Amino acid sequence: MGSRPSFIDDLARDLAASRASPRPAGDEALLDAYSQTVIGALERVQQAVAHIAVERRAPAGSSGPVRGGTGSGFLFTPDGYLLTNSHVVHGASALRVTLADGAIYEADLIGDDPSTDLAVLRIGASEVLSHAELGVSATLRVGQIAIAVGSPLGLAQTVTTGVVSALGRSLRSESGRMIYDVIQTDAALNPGNSGGPLVNSAGQVIGVNTAIIPGAQAICFATAIDSAKWVITQLFAHGRVRRAHVGIAGTNVPIARKVQRFFGLDSTSGVRVMEVVKGGPAALGGLRVDDTIVAIDGLPVDGIDALQRLLDASRIGRAVEFTVVRLTQKLTLMLTPVEQALLA
Known part of the structure; x- marks a missing residue:
């Protein structure tokens, strides 16, 4: 046998030294604090x-097998109401919910809203159930901790962590409709995470995990919980969400202080138009890409969430005043929103 290579002895000495050297106290404390927060x-x-396990029957007249799928969801009341994604449960013939303790329940669909990719289910549990606390997304800041929990690829109770990467995004859903006020995060999501909660460091739900961009890394999205709260109230009241719609995609943008002063604006931010649907109310009313919407009927629009709230059913079919900033002008445009389903 040949002589022992000298680098083996060097490696052994380095390994022994690393084991003998304690981790710097500061680094250990930081890691422990982060771990304890999560x-x-x-x-x-x-x-x-x-x-959530989903069954879908084959179309009428087809001899194809029953199709299946899985997703995630979370209880938000102690009496069995769950929030999940519309695309997870839409068109299901049967829904089966497995809770963290292994209990299995059949679930009923209370209602869904493809425009925000949200749905509410209910299970018939007789006992009081553990449920998540809904937080507030309006006060989120880019960079704060974001934790995703769900069943990616069927692996239940999987946890990933990251940060809030951006706020106020717009995202086109699987149905082709635009979802507004979307949170971007780098907490890793995979198929099956859909419908699970995105939570803050206090364990409060700040978003409902919705989508990824195939082929991209660490670019994932969740519908903001403030939007979800509004959808929940609409589904409980009407079984569906009825909205006015003008046919645009937009994003939240800050408004420079000098622009605020010059035009006498009440808001420090607005909605920049990124896309205008051809033949829609916005196009017919003269709204253009790069216009910044700052008010509707004199009420401030400081972001996508405010725009959604103001475009409610009361504005369907009647002339609505849009105040926009276009380059060096403040303009008033009259748009007549239609019901969103008509543009689907």
Whole structure:
């Protein structure tokens, strides 16, 4: 046998030295603090997270097999109401919910809203159930901790962590409609995460995980929980969400202070138009790409969420005053919104 290579002895000495050297106290404390934050958040929400199994019958007249799928959801009330994604449960013939403790329930669809990719289910549990606390998305800041829980690829109770990467995004849903006020995060999501909660460091739900961009890394999206709260109230009241729609896609933008002063604007931000649907109310009313919407009927529009709230059913079919900033002008345009389904 040949002599022992000298680098083996060097490696052995380096390994022994690394084992003998304690981790710097500061680094260990930082890692422990982060870990404890994530663990504490999970302890508050994890028991509310559910795995959803979906069955869909073959179309009438077809001899094809029953199709299946899976997704995620979470309980938001103690009496069995869950929030999930519309695309997870839409068109289902049967829904089966498995809770964190392994209990399995048949679920009923209360209502869904493809425009925000949200749906509400209910299970018939007789006992009081662990449920998640809904937080507030309006106060989110880019860079804060974001934790996703769900069933990616069927692996229930999977946890990933990251940060809020951006706010106020617009995203085209699987149905082709635009979802507004979307949170971008780098907490890893995969097929099956859809419908699960995105939570903050306090364990409060700040978004409903919705989508990824295939082929991209660390670019994932969740519908903001403030939008979800409004959708929930509409589904409980009417079984569906009825909205006015003008046919645009937009994004939140800040408004420079000098522009605010010059035009006497009440808001520090608005909605920049990124896309105008050909033949839609916005196009017919003269709205253009790069216009910034700052008010509707004299009420401030400081972002996508405000725009959605103001475009309610009361504005369908009647002339609505849009105030926009276009380059060096403040303009008033009259648009007549239609019901959103008509543009689907």
